[in-house]
Amino acid sequence: MGFVDSFKQNFIEQDRWHYLANGLGTTLLITFFSVLIGMVLGFIIAIVRFTHDKTGKMKVGNFICRIYLTVIRGTPVVVQLLIIYFVIFASVPISKIFVAIIAFGINSGAYVAEIVRSGIASIDDGQFEAGRSLGLNYRQTMISIILPQAFKNVLPALANECIVLLKETSVSGYIAVQDLTKGGDIIRSQTYSAFMPLISVAIIYLVMVVVLSHFVTKLERRLRQSDRR
Amino acid sequence: MIDVKGLKKTFGDNEVLKGIDEHIYKGEKVVVIGPSGSGKSTFLRCLNLMEIPTEGTILFEGSDITHANDRDINLMRRKMGMVFQHFNLFPHLTIKKNITLAPVKLGLMTQAEADKKAEDLLERVGLPDKANSFPAMLSGGQKQRIAIARSLAMNPDVMLFDEPTSALDPEMVGEVLELMKQLAEDGMTMIVVTHEMGFAREVASRVMFMADGYIMEQNTPKEFFENPQNPRLREFLSKVL
Ligand SMILES: Nc1ncnc2c1ncn2[C@@H]1O[C@H](COP(=O)(O)OP(=O)(O)O)[C@@H](O)[C@H]1O
Ligand SMILES: [Mg+2]
Numbered sequence: 001m002g003f004v005d006s007f008k009q010n011f012i013e014q015d016r017w018h019y020l021a022n023g024l025g026t027t028l029l030i031t032f033f034s035v036l037i038g039m040v041l042g043f044i045i046a047i048v049r050f051t052h053d054k055t056g057k058m059k060v061g062n063f064i065c066r067i068y069l070t071v072i073r074g075t076p077v078v079v080q081l082l083i084i085y086f087v088i089f090a091s092v093p094i095s096k097i098f099v100a101i102i103a104f105g106i107n108s109g110a111y112v113a114e115i116v117r118s119g120i121a122s123i124d125d126g127q128f129e130a131g132r133s134l135g136l137n138y139r140q141t142m143i144s145i146i147l148p149q150a151f152k153n154v155l156p157a158l159a160n161e162c163i164v165l166l167k168e169t170s171v172s173g174y175i176a177v178q179d180l181t182k183g184g185d186i187i188r189s190q191t192y193s194a195f196m197p198l199i200s201v202a203i204i205y206l207v208m209v210v211v212l213s214h215f216v217t218k219l220e221r222r223l224r225q226s227d228r229r
Numbered sequence: 230m231i232d233v234k235g236l237k238k239t240f241g242d243n244e245v246l247k248g249i250d251e252h253i254y255k256g257e258k259v260v261v262i263g264p265s266g267s268g269k270s271t272f273l274r275c276l277n278l279m280e281i282p283t284e285g286t287i288l289f290e291g292s293d294i295t296h297a298n299d300r301d302i303n304l305m306r307r308k309m310g311m312v313f314q315h316f317n318l319f320p321h322l323t324i325k326k327n328i329t330l331a332p333v334k335l336g337l338m339t340q341a342e343a344d345k346k347a348e349d350l351l352e353r354v355g356l357p358d359k360a361n362s363f364p365a366m367l368s369g370g371q372k373q374r375i376a377i378a379r380s381l382a383m384n385p386d387v388m389l390f391d392e393p394t395s396a397l398d399p400e401m402v403g404e405v406l407e408l409m410k411q412l413a414e415d416g417m418t419m420i421v422v423t424h425e426m427g428f429a430r431e432v433a434s435r436v437m438f439m440a441d442g443y444i445m446e447q448n449t450p451k452e453f454f455e456n457p458q459n460p461r462l463r464e465f466l467s468k469v470l
């Protein structure tokens with residue numbers, strides 16, 4: 001079968017391209033919202049951990065965060081996804097996509113937390129002291145002085161985490177979410193041709209990753225403005 | 230203005246300050262000298278509670294700050310400017326924002342009022358054209374002058390300087406000392422840790438020698454330098470002069 005025929009069979013006939021288009025939408029939806037959850041969780045955890053290390057306060061919070069980090073980083077994301085779907089939400093009628101968002105969000109939060117924490121720790125102590133010596137309280141110092149700098153420092157790592165997450169959502173099929181990967185796989189199972197749908201899926205991921213990376217590089221350059229000598 | 234009673238500070242089992250009783254009056258310019266590691270920075274940092282004293286009390290403008298709550302400590306710090314050896318400007322903010330951040334965040338001024346104040350201060354420290362620059366674009370001397378301006382934006386009653394010129398290239402020391410001299414002439418109460426003996430001679434109303442966690446000797450600059458009593462001080466002066 002020639003390229004054109006194969007293309008027709010896999011994408012045009014029975015509007016099979018819908019599997020990819022809808023799947024892509026689902027993948028982006030899951031990635032977008034789980035990145036949001038991951039960022040919020042990650043920042044909160046990083047701040048709790050840092051505050052504990054710095055001031056000795058928040059002992060309980062720090063303890064909970066450490067358990068969370070150990071469990072999430074010590075188990076595969078697929079297993080977490082399955083547990084959240086089949087165990088935690090077992091008896092709750094709930095959208096699979098929502099479950100995937102929760103699962104990947106919680107997973108990503110652990111990695112974001114460690115990224116942000118290292119970013120906060122990389123800020124010179126003098127910054128903190130300068131803020132406090134001006135009469136700003138701990139919170140104000142964190143928000144106005146420490147976190148903006150930490151965020152800037154870890155932006156490439158955070159963007160990387162988004163990219164990793166985008167690719168990681170490809171295991172959503174385990175709970176029968178029809179994401180991009182699953183879409184390609186459904187086409188494969190219908191047409192019995194693997195090359196065209198799977199390579200297409202790969203190319204779509206690749207394009208997204210490349211575009212995202214490019215965007216991040218640009219953003220980084222803009223943020224670096226203040227470092228210019 | 231600042232009343233220090235029985236101040237001790239221990240890090241682990243390292244007793245850095247071993248009992249300091251001191252009074253600093255309004256308008257005084259106190260210069261603290263002493264060998265490295267003698268506790269000068271720790272003493273200064275105890276005054277605005279950047280370090281929590283292990284023992285003793287500190288009264289600032291009549292109120293005991295060593296037993297104050299966090300809120301009162303923050304209020305006290307507004308009135309005590311601090312200038313650091315390494316400037317500690319906020320690298321992510323413009324010079325103007327560096328100066329206006331605290332007064333605006335603390336609700337003491339509107340952004341417009343603070344901007345006006347920043348312009349006046351930049352004029353005063355001789356860097357009016359740097360308002361929109363970032364710290365990384367400035368020389369060390371310029372950074373320190375901005376750091377001083379940033380402290381002054383809070384209208385402090387007293388300024389603490391911890392070796393403000395030690396991190397500077399020699400040719401930039403003069404501009405910072407000149408600014409500090411102006412401040413002194415304008416009547417600011419100042420406590421300055423420095424190795425600049427010329428500055429101590431010229432500007433100080435009182436010079437203290439700190440060693441081994443005590444203030445070993447203090448006097449007017451003239452007496453202090455011409456007629457040192459303590460053998461440790463004599464030895465120290467013979468090395469630095
Ligand atoms: N945060 C700290 N933790 C532990 N030890 C400290 C700390 N700060 C200062 N020290 C110790 O206190 C002593 C005095 O330090 P410092 O006050 O910085 O001296 P100086 O400013 O006179 O050089 C030094 O031995 C130093 O190691
Ligand atoms: Mg020191």
